[in-house]
Amino acid sequence: MKDILLTGSTAFLTKSLYRNLGEDVRIVIADEEAVQTEGSGVKVYRYGPQDRSFGRLFDAYSFHTVIYVSNYVGGTDGDKNEGTRLERALLTSASAHVDKFVYLSSIESRNFAFIYSIFIKIL
Numbered sequence: 001m002k003d004i005l006l007t008g009s010t011a012f013l014t015k016s017l018y019r020n021l022g023e024d025v026r027i028v029i030a031d032e033e034a035v036q037t038e039g040s041g042v043k044v045y046r047y048g049p050q051d052r053s054f055g056r057l058f059d060a061y062s063f064h065t066v067i068y069v070s071n072y073v074g075g076t077d078g079d080k081n082e083g084t085r086l087e088r089a090l091l092t093s094a095s096a097h098v099d100k101f102v103y104l105s106s107i108e109s110r111n112f113a114f115i116y117s118i119f120i121k122i123l
Contacts, residue, residue, distance in 0.1 A: 001026050003061040007049055007089055008069035008082075008104075011035050018042050028061055030054055049088035050081070058096035066093045070105035 003026050006013065010031040018027050018041070027042045032051075034044045047053050057063075068089050071082050086103070093101050 002064040003028060005030060005057065005061070005063045005066045006069065007031055007054075007066065008085065009033070009071040010069050013069070026061075028057065028063075030057055049085045049092065054088070055092050058092060058098075063093070063096065063098050065100040065102060066098050067102045067104060070103065 001024055004021065005028050007030045010029050011033045021027065028045070029042055030045045030048055032046055032048050034046055036044050045053070045057065066089060068086055070086075090101060
């Protein structure tokens with residue numbers, strides 16, 4: 001079974017997405033605004049990368065993939081702390097030897113996404 005961590009702005013993700021990821025996947029969500037989806041088999045933690053408890057998730061689970069959902073994806077203008085949260089998620093994932101880090105965003109975030117794509121290559 002593969003553990004997948006969803007973090008960032010996950011509130012708009014739906015129960016059907018979790019079902020379609022497959023039965024051999026255990027999904028964990030770490031987002032202070034996460035919505036609990038009853039009967040989905042998803043474990044929800046109501047804190048994000050900026051919280052000290054975020055790093056402890058990597059001790060409790062062996063994440064194969066971390067998916068960071070940008071605040072821009074939900075149709076908002078983003079927020080000023082997104083870069084800090086993304087950096088924390090990247091660094092924590094790198095130190096935990098996560099196999100894949102996926103950054104979901106939109107065209108509106110193109111200005112700082114380029115900076116982090118360089119950062120990812122360095123890791």
